[in-house]
Amino acid sequence: AIAAAEGGAAVTVLERGRRVLKKLGVTGNGRGNLLNSGVPEYYGGADFALRVLNAMPYAELERFFTRLGVPLVEEAEGRMYPAALLASVAVDALCLRAGQLNVRVEANTRVTAIRRAGGGFALEGLRLRYAPDTPRKSGKLKSGALLGEEPMRMEADGVIMAAGGAAAPMHGTDGSAYALMAALGHTLVTPRPALCALLTEEAPIAGLAGQRVRAALTLTDARGACPRSASGEALFAQDGVSGIAAMQLSRFAAPGCQLSLDMRAGVMGRADGDAAAWLVSLARAREALPLSQWLTGAASPALNAALVRAAGLAPLSREPVGSVLARRPDAPRALADALCGLRLRVLATRGFENAQVTAGGLSAAEFDPVTLQSRLCPGLCAAGEILDVDGGCGGYNLMFAFASGLLAGRFQAQAAK
Secondary structure, three states: OHHHHHOOOOOEEEOOOOOOOOOHHHOOOOOOOOEEOOOOOEEEOHHHHHHHHHHOOHHHHHHHHHHHOOOEEEOHHHEEEEOOOOHHHHHHHHHHHHHHOOOEEEOOEEEEEEEEEOOEEEEEEEEEEEOOOEEOOOOOEEOOOEEEEEEEEEEEOOEEEOOOOOOOHHHOOOOOHHHHHHOOOOOEEEEEEEOOOEEEOOHHHOOOOOOEEEEEEEEEOOOOOOOEEEEEEEEEEOOEEEOHHHHHHHHHOOOOOEEEEEOHHHHOOOOOOOHHHHHHHHHHOOOOOEHHHOOEOOEOHHHHHHHHHHOOOHHHOOOEHHHHHHHOOOHHHHHHHHHHOEEEEEEEEOOHHHOOEEEEEEOHHHEOOOOOEEOOOOOEEEOHHHEOOEEOOOOHHHHHHHHHHHHHHHHHHHHHO
């Protein structure tokens, strides 16, 4: 909207929610991971995303935010945040600039149909009316009740569809916009959750809920092929694994896949160390201690117990380490195998309700990566997550959304002249 208005176009934003940019306001755990200065990391629609970012490079995106009055700071792995470390300041700055440009915002407006009309478009939908919000004792506002709805119809020379995907429907992106684009001839690549937790068999991770460990995760298909890997923090839940590393793999997950966790980095402090030799050296100093304390100081009691179970040593957990080694000379190797490759059968992902991003969407091949204009319907553009483009965790998805939105806005402004 800002790019189109800066180019001289008269712009109206139709927002189905009660306020704009709700989803942006919670990104990065509320800190606002807006961009990434590193090498672009995209999975779905990678070639298309790179062509968009070639037309709207990182340096220009950074300048855009600087001009808005949002200085950026860099954290690990190229993640760029507002200097205030608050996503809300980016929301405020975007809204302020849109207001300066006289962008008209119509909230509570749900578009139900878009069709060609003459040389432009006719949009139909509903405007929802709500009672005023009322303050709570906590200081927060209680949303007013829905009072009614009325039909909406408007015409436009051009349309930019930037309604997001199907992830995080509580923030207003429930996938309903796909049908609007399909009615105009566009192809939908089946949407699926991405950047969300993996649901796994529960027995191997019993007692680990809430535990965190640095690990290298590998996901393979039901035949043990097509490996996908990611490293970072793994966070265990009662029914699965989340954390950045697991979330990076979720777009590739399917029932029957197997997840393997190599936890040497988080337990030994070395991702490539000889686990069996390390365990033997640790055992020599703890021969009189029970097996349950073999990893004390390197792993939590809960993780130690899970690894002992995975190694098949649980019946011996109360026996001294030295006694266990005498009876089971293979114990260091068995425990090392569990440490280097705890295997979990994947049942599903956590779903769109808990996903940060949608994999799949409108086929990017049907859009021009420089203008974001539809190749099937002139005057229609699409930008952001509604397209079949998804990237890794770290600001890549928002970066594509901003880049494609700016290109689409500039194109529409030029087309309006």
